[in-house]
Amino acid sequence: MxxxxxxxxxxxxxxxxxxxxxxxxxxxxxxxxxxxxxxxxxxxxxxxxxxxxxxxxxxxxxxxxxxxxxxxxxxLRTPLRLRYPQHEGLALPAGNALIAFSRGVLACRAWPLSARVLLLRAALGWLTRGFRCAQELTVSELCTRLPAIIREQLIDPLCIAALNTPAHQASASVFLRVLKDALFSGPGSADLMLPRxxxxxxxxxxxxxxxxxxxxxxxxxxxxxxxxxxxxxxxxxxxxxxxxxxxxxxxxxxxxxxxxxxxRFEPIVSVYVESPGTVLPAPMIALQGEPAQFVFDLGQLGHASGRFAFVVSGAREWVERGLDVCAQQTLAQAAEALCWNTAPTLIKTLAEKRATFACVxxxxxxxxxxxxxxxxxxxxxxxxxxxxxxxxxxxxxxxxxxxx
Ligand SMILES: Cc1cc2nc3c(=O)[nH]c(=O)nc-3n(C[C@H](O)[C@H](O)[C@H](O)COP(=O)(O)OP(=O)(O)OC[C@H]3O[C@@H](n4cnc5c(N)ncnc54)[C@H](O)[C@@H]3O)c2cc1C
Known part of the structure; x- marks a missing residue:
């Protein structure tokens, strides 16, 4: 044809x-x-x-x-690792997905033991229900019984990274499908693959x-x-x-x-900054606070060293407030959360207003x-x-x- x-x-x-x-x-x-x-x-x-x-x-x-x-x-392919500026979050060992998830959760010292057990119990429930749930549920509703620390340091970052939609608006059934394919499938399916x-x-x-x-x-x-x-x-x-x-x-x-x-769409704002001589503790760092959820050290990924990409997903509010405000807040967040060899300066702020459809x-x-x-x-x-x-x-x- x-x-x-x-x-x-x-x-x-x-x-x-x-x-x-x-x-x-x-x-x-x-x-x-x-x-x-x-x-x-x-x-x-x-x-x-x-x-x-x-x-x-x-x-x-x-x-x-x-x-x-x-x-x-x-x-750069590594097992899933949510590294925060000051502490390690969930880090999965290599190997069988179910075992790796259980071992990774149990070893995550950033969370109290009771929170780790509740997460494993919730995951077992999702598994036994075939990772399916009612179509109208949001991710926040699905995870309402999980401790706040698990929601803040695992569910919310995974949800915004995968669905580009905040957990209180995001579709739980799509989220569960992503969890199933990423965390509970064959070995290596949860690996992070950062482009070099x-x-x-x-x-x-x-x-x-x-x-x-x-x-x-x-x-x-x-x-x-x-x-x-x-x-x-x-x-x-x-x-x-x-x-x-x-x-x-x-x-x-x-x-x-x-x-x-x-x-309907959700924007993503990318804030690129420069700081010669700075190397972050890992190529990808999860951030708490606002506006950015993640920062990438592009030098460690074989691109220009001393260059960093901050990602603001689910960025509707920041687009409305204006890109200059978003960039300045990101620089403030960067200065507070991370150690810099030289003060980070802005290279460029990019906004993709229709980055993805809103996954509701x-x-x-x-x-x-x-x-x-x-x-x-x-x-x-x-x-x-x-x-x-x-x-x-x-x-x-x-x-x-x-x-x-
Ligand atoms: C900032 C940002 C970060 C993202 N991060 C991730 C991520 O980490 N992981 C991930 O998996 N996904 C991510 N995504 C989503 C990913 O980029 C998209 O899902 C994917 O690129 C969509 O591809 P597509 O071909 O469907 O659409 P598009 O990339 O939009 O392609 C459509 C193409 O059609 C062309 N076109 C439109 N109209 C016409 C016409 N009339 N005639 C000819 N050509 C036309 C356009 O110019 C465009 O090239 C991100 C997206 C953005 C914006």
Missing amino acids: RVAVIGGGWAGLSAAVHAVQRGHRVSLFEMAPQLGGRARSLDNGLDNGQHILIGAYVETLALLATVGVDTGEAF RPLSGLLPEPARDWLHRHGAQIELSRRVQSLDELDDFDAMVLATTSVEAARLAADRAPEWAALAQGL PGLQRPPMRIASHLLAAGDYIEGPYPATLEGAVRAGRDAVEALV
Whole structure:
């Protein structure tokens, strides 16, 4: 088939690579001058926000391997470790997931023994119920019986990192699914995988080169205005953002477009700072207080040394208060929480207002199939995951599988 892929983010790249592997003739149209969408590098040498992958991202890791990326070299891979500035939080040993979780929790001295036991009891309950719960529950409601220290030092940071939605608004059933796949699946699925390359060097550029080598056409700086432009293709994969997909599909599938249009979003603010000579106690540090939840030492990840990325997820309130306020508060938080060799100074504050859809209870997400030869791919498509790279890559693969 002649397949048009519209959008060159991670979902579109996944769709294009899988379509080529299936023997289709692929043309990819991307409106930006470069590939990668939300997970790309910027001209100023920074990424469009720090991204974390985990060992459970099996489809993403397989796609990276397909396009020739040595994932052993491209990531700093470590067992899950929530390190705070002054103390260790949960750190999982390697090995069988269930045993590793139990051993990690029991060994976590930052929490009273009674709290550790209550967490293990709650986890056992989630396990015996198959990690399922009522659709309308929020994460806070799910965890209401857990001690405050567990909610503050484990549930809230995991929830905001994975769902980009604060625990009191986030969907408990999606959260449980993430816990199941990350913490309670095969060995290594909870591993943190921190990119050692700029984001564009991770997938977008290797995928571009692979697609060129395999005869696919890539048109950059080409915004598809209407699907009618591509009617001579046998099939189309709509791999744009949900807002743009709703606009493009409105004539052909108004009900589908209404679902896509109905999604609400959560912003992420990234605050990049510089402090020559500073090395943090770990490449990734969890923070208490506001606004940032995590800071990454980019020097330890093989990028510029003395450069740090603070991540403010679920950042609606900070976007409303203004990015300057957010940046100043982050610098104040940084000065208070961490030891710096030289006072940290601001490099850049980036705000992605539509970083991810708000992953709230009972959310109805648009299905993959729009019409018979029109499929949608993107991190927002109906599925078990929140908006993540893995969700996007899976959606791209699934759309191509559904073309047959
Ligand atoms: C700051 C930030 C931090 C994040 N952190 C993480 C993380 O740590 N881990 C994780 O798993 N996920 C993270 N995410 C989420 C992840 O980036 C997204 O889930 C993923 O990139 C979505 O990919 P996508 O292909 O579905 O959409 P997009 O990346 O939005 O791609 C859509 C593409 O379509 C193009 N396009 C739109 N309209 C048209 C048109 N009409 N014609 C042609 N092209 C068009 C766009 O230019 C874009 O390139 C983060 C996101 C942000 C913003």
